[in-house]
Amino acid sequence: xxxxxxxxxxxxxxxxxxxxxxxxxxxxxxxxxxxxxxxxxxxxxxxxxxxxxxxxxxxxxxxxxxxxxxxxxxxxxxxxxxxxxxxxxxxxxxxxxxxxxxxxxxxxxxxxxxxxxxxxxxxxxxxxxxxxxxxxxxxxxxxxxxxxxxxxxxxxxxxxxxxxxxxxxxxxxxxxxxxxxxxxxxxxxxxxxxxxxxxxxxxxxxxxxxxxxxxxxxxxxxxxxxxxxxxxxxxxxxxxxxxxxxxxxxxxxxxxxxxxxxxxxxxxxxxxxxxxxxxxxxxxxxxxxxxxxxxxxxxxxxxxxxx
Ligand code: AHR
Numbered sequence: 001x002x003x004x005x006x007x008x009x010x011x012x013x014x015x016x017x018x019x020x021x022x023x024x025x026x027x028x029x030x031x032x033x034x035x036x037x038x039x040x041x042x043x044x045x046x047x048x049x050x051x052x053x054x055x056x057x058x059x060x061x062x063x064x065x066x067x068x069x070x071x072x073x074x075x076x077x078x079x080x081x082x083x084x085x086x087x088x089x090x091x092x093x094x095x096x097x098x099x100x101x102x103x104x105x106x107x108x109x110x111x112x113x114x115x116x117x118x119x120x121x122x123x124x125x126x127x128x129x130x131x132x133x134x135x136x137x138x139x140x141x142x143x144x145x146x147x148x149x150x151x152x153x154x155x156x157x158x159x160x161x162x163x164x165x166x167x168x169x170x171x172x173x174x175x176x177x178x179x180x181x182x183x184x185x186x187x188x189x190x191x192x193x194x195x196x197x198x199x200x201x202x203x204x205x206x207x208x209x210x211x212x213x214x215x216x217x218x219x220x221x222x223x224x225x226x227x228x229x230x231x232x233x234x235x236x237x238x239x240x241x242x243x244x245x246x247x248x249x250x251x252x253x254x255x256x257x258x259x260x261x262x263x264x265x266x267x268x269x270x271x272x273x274x275x276x277x278x279x280x281x282x283x284x285x286x287x288x289x290x291x292x293x294x295x296x297x298x299x300x301x302x303x304x305x306x307x
Contacts (some may be wrong), residue, residue, distance in 0.1 A: 014075075018277045019049045020270075022077035025105075026057040028187045029215035030243040034307030035080070035105065037261035048273060057154070059083045066090045070097050076273045078102040083156035084109040091115040096119030100276040102189055104269055106158040113284070118272050120286040123227030123259040124159045128166025131210050131238045134257045136176050138236065145178040149199045151185040151192050151211040151220060159261075163212045163240060176210070185216035193217025200227050208236040214246035214258065221254045232256055242293060244305045250298035258298065262289040263307065 020043060036052075043050035051074055052298055055062035059082045069077045072095055079098055080089065080153075087108045094101050095115060103119035131175035139146055150167065153160040164182075165220050171177035183198045192211055199206065200223065209224075211217030217239030225228040232254045239246055242260035247254040265288050272282045293301060 010304060014170060014277060014279075016277075017049045018076070018273060019051060019072075019074040019130065020273050021051045021053070021066070021072065021074035021077045022104075023055055023062050023065045023069070023077075025052050025062075025080045025082050026055055028057060029189065029213065030307060031213060031215070031241045031261070031263050032187075034243065035265065037307070038257075038266035039104075039269060040266070042127075045267075046269055046270040046274060053123045055082050057082055059156075063087070063090050066075065067093070070094050070099060073097070074099065075277050076100050076165050078104050078269060078273070080105040080109050081158070082154075084153070084161075086160055087115070088112075088168045102269065102272055102276070104265055105263075117276055118284055119280045120265050120268050120272065120288065122159075122288045122290060124261075125169075126164035126241050127159075127168035127259045127261055127290065128163040128168070128210075129170045130166075130259050130290075131163075131240065131257070132167045132170035132177055133261075134292060135208055135210070135236060135238055136170070136174065139176060146176060146207045147203070147205050148177050148208045148210055149203060150179060150181055150201070151181040151195045151209065151216045151217070152189045153212045155184065156188055159240075160212060167210055167284070180206075180284045185211070185219065187213055187215060189215045189219040189222075192216025192219070193223045194219075196220035196223035197227075200224070206235045208238070210240045211237060214239045214241040214243045214249075217255060218245060218249055222247065242291070242301075243307055244302065247293060247298040247302050247305055250293055250295050251302060253295060256294075258293045260289065260291040260293065264288075 053065040099118045183195035184196040221231045236256040
């Protein structure tokens with residue numbers, strides 16, 4: 001009777017240190033670096049031994065890294081999946097070894113939800129919805145369709161899929177935003193620049209750009225300026241993340257809106273890790289913070305934005 005749901009005997013609690021095996025997507029841009037910094041800082045603050053591995057954007061390496069956490073018998077495993085697929089076998093192995101798993105930032109494509117204890121991150125579809133709502137609102141009182149091009153993140157990742165779905169669903173409601181083309185920018189500034197160049201070559205009239213993250217949007221700004229355009233107004237650009245560089249871009253009038261997706265999930269992650277270590281119950285889903293910035297609110301947020 002003196003047992004918590006996780007099967008821990010409260011008269012004989014587990015002894016530390018708590019070891020967290022964490023596998024990160026990579027270091028593809030400003031958001032990801034801020035996410036890693038938040039996790040490292042929170043681990044130190046909570047006295048958790050962090051075994052950190054960087055997948056370098058490689059799904060196979062990431063799965064091998066998670067296997068290595070099981071071999072090392074860490075207390076808890078957490079990871080931000082590079083892609084959604086391929087997780088069944090390694091997570092069943094973690095479950096058999098009684099090592100709890102937490103998904104951070106992104107999700108996985110597995111129907112057996114008992115494979116993970118909790119997930120912490122943003123509601124990506126609603127970020128896409130918000131991007132379309134704000135953009136569409138700017139055209140209130142005007143007529144005609146608005147030609148939008150989309151710069152997508154890497155293939156197979158949850159935010160790529162869900163941000164596109166959220167944006168398309170809102171656009172389809174009124175038919176005002178016409179998504180005329182898409183190109184992949186792989187989450188990076190260079191990728192966004194190359195994608196924008198491609199989109200400019202293929203499309204005569206582009207009224208707005210939805211870049212699925214800040215880095216790609218800032219890359220698109222470079223390509224648009226080189227083509228003699230005025231990014232921020234013609235075309236308008238909406239991005240997702242809320243990094244300092246993008247907020248500065250907004251304040252300078254080079255971006256139109258930024259939808260925030262907070263990378264600062266280190267503290268909620270460590271709190272879940274501590275609870276799982278002690279056999280406690282944890283929420284299955286913990287959403288991260290979001291907001292929408294325009295030029296005015298970006299200037300305010302810049303005063304204390306650290307990433
Ligand atoms: O999964 C979150 C996304 O991944 C961020 O929007 C992007 O910047 C990062 O690479």
